[in-house]
Amino acid sequence: MIETRDILETIQMIEDEHLDIRTVTMGISLTDCIDPCMDKAAAKVYDKICFCAQNLVPVANGIEKELGIPIINKRVAVTPIAILAGACKGEDPIKFAYALEKASRETGVNFIGGYSALVQKGFAAGDKELIRSIPRALAETEHICASVNIGSTKAGINMDAVRLMGETVKETALLTADRDCIGAAKLVVLCNAPDDNPFMAGAFHGVGEPDCVINVGVSGPGVVRSAISKAPKDAGINEIADIIKKTAFKITRMGQLVAMKASEKLQVPFGIVDLSLAPTPAIGDSVAHILEEMGLESCGCTGTTACLAMLNDAVKKGGVMASSHVGGLSGAFIPVTEDAGMIDAARSGCLTIEKLEAMTAVCSVGLDMINIPGDVTPEIISAIIADEAAIGMVNSKTTAVRVIPAIGKKAGDELNFGGLLGGGPVMKVNTASPEIFIKRGGRIPAPIQSLKN
Template identity: 50%
Template sequence: MSFTVDEVFETAGMILYHNLNIRTTTLGINLKDCVASDFDAFTGNVYHAIRDDAVRLVAEAKKLEVKYGIPIVNKRIAVTPVSLVMETHAAVDRYVALAKVLDRAARDAGVDFIGGFGALVQKGMTRAAEVLIEALPEVFRETERVCGFLNVGTNTAGMNLDAVNLLGPMLKKTAAATRNAVGCAKFVAFVNAPEDNPFMAGAFHGVGEPDRSLNIGISGPGVVRSVVEQNTDCDLTALSEVIKRTVFKITRGGELIGRELAKNLAVPFGIVDISLAPTTAEGDSIADIIEAFGVGPAGTHGTTMAVALLMDAVKKGGAMASGNIGGLSGTFIPISEDRGMIEAVKRGSLSLDKLEALTAVCSVGLDMFAVPGDVPEETINAIIADELAIGVINNKTAAVRIIPVPGKKVGDSVDFGGLLGEAPIMRVNPFPSGAFLKRGGRMPAPITSLRN
């Protein structure tokens, strides 16, 4: 036999016992060729472009699940940032109408989320982008599957604080307009947003992408936790090596599925995103990995170092396995989607400040965390700006998905159900953020952007 029992068992066991899966296959669809001056003709083009390809994506992904015995958990669609294709139709009611078309196309194809309802505003806003932000609360109220984003900065453009200042009010309106404020879970504020990220809610099909591209996210926090638990006595250099080897294997599996799926769909293969993405399933938790390192309760001193070491090993293992690593490829710490993180917040070992620190060493951002509904808009803006400044200055992606839940206070919890999980309400610094951000303008690009 060409493979030993140990090798076959290792692969089968990762899937059967440690939740290894293809977390998402996301088909990017260019909508620029759907543009028409007649709005109904335009939305008709959009519907067919999405539904027809999404149906094929779901069918082909299912075939590969059977062939390789590996679950492909999510099949999703990312489209061109819609503000770009709505320039000539920029009105709130038309944005809402377009969102409903996207929602219907996704539902009809059996796709749970469709991303790209957003704009790139790092340097300034077009009128279409401003109207889009105004329309978002109603978009999230009227749709179930549509996800939105805004890229408000890059390390070469700096950060657009006029756009950031619109987010607090927009998120509060969205929170009030949707049950349990769940609309806010479908919106991500970015800096340095990757154009090929397959993960929701922030996926979109970038302007530099071809007509179609297939991106894939593979994830195995449970597998990594398992190998860490099996290596309790080695030093951290050796532990890093063990993680690298494991991630190498996982990533190779992801590359295989991604390439084959793209080939079967006759679209170009884009990237493998090696982000460690937790779920609320038992053991599928980043907090559990950190605790298996020996740190103690997640969020205590030592956690930042542990996340740094973990993600460095993941990146090195992944980079050796595939020439197509892309997307976010960091650690996701979405509080509500990680059982260990939920516990860490409840017991008080993880604070919002520590979570922000973790984002400086590889975690992607402040993700899926709930705050009291009465947190002022200015404070929400300041939380977003603080986090995104880390991304701009450090030349990395940073993102915020904050959920201010009306009527809830610290100690309460909100259950979003399903994949989005349960979020304990986190404490926010009660002191005001003052008039600082209200000054608006643009945070200049850092000196490190002057590389030419």
């Protein structure tokens, strides 16, 4: 018999503490759609996605009803499109973006990720063409996410790609300046990108993945905050870590259950559960508020990095036993505009980009959803990317940069994207020039940590 207390706890988590499954993401390999004729390849891409994902949304909605747990997003991640574009010499890869957009509308998924290139060691055929088409692809579509992996612990950092991405981010924002620069919110530059990440904007289907796979990303910052709030104020930090572990375990068990049900109903193998604390702009669903519940006056003050490190570690320790396969990004996310507590801290000036950079050394991703002044040069954006990639490369972890140059706005102004992407203040950036460094190009050699064999 299930205990009444457990039933009520679960319902409270869902009703009052925003517990949800953030995403069920179907990974689809498109390597069998490669064709020298881009029109044919794009048609194959559309057909394959529509075939594989035709039941994704209805099945996820059915599970949502059956278990009573909200599944916020249904998404698709595909093989990095640059691999397909490489076969089509002299054509504009944007045709793939149109095919993906059409497929997302047909299947009803919220986002398709994988308008991507993996260039950590250099550019292969199709990579540069794809990167150059990203600004237009994101401006002309609504449901496509783009990502570019520019570094890894094994390969080092491709500084030519870093330079190119600084320009690409800026241009993406410029082309969507009339829509609060939203294009840049759908573009992420990664180091050590995981192959099985279900979260946008960095999701793509890695080349070592099976033909089709189901990955699930859980959420639940509100549940963790609420659990910590019940502990006495003089409880030791190790007790807080234990509370987080127990809560993460429960959240992840739910993710595992949804993943297994989805896998069974769609007859697609289960890939991984991504054990992440993914905030939303809703009140009570904030990672910053967890840190504040631990005893910080405001997220961004001294002590934030230590609290975040402990949170990130405890989430993984609690979750890892609850799932048969853990993967993706797994940890605490710190996207500024998507987190009510971070937005407040950034507005008050307590949370700065420099502090966020330090936090990215211990959280699961990187500088995420940060609005920067519109007059910031592409070289500065490139240098921000290089700094983040260096943290990821040396620490053998994923790092990412998703900054939104707010065209025509300055520090203190606001951008508003709406929905899960939220909105928030434009943050101050150090404007001293790194131009000569960025223009050098080349590749930062892989660190000594890469030599593990």
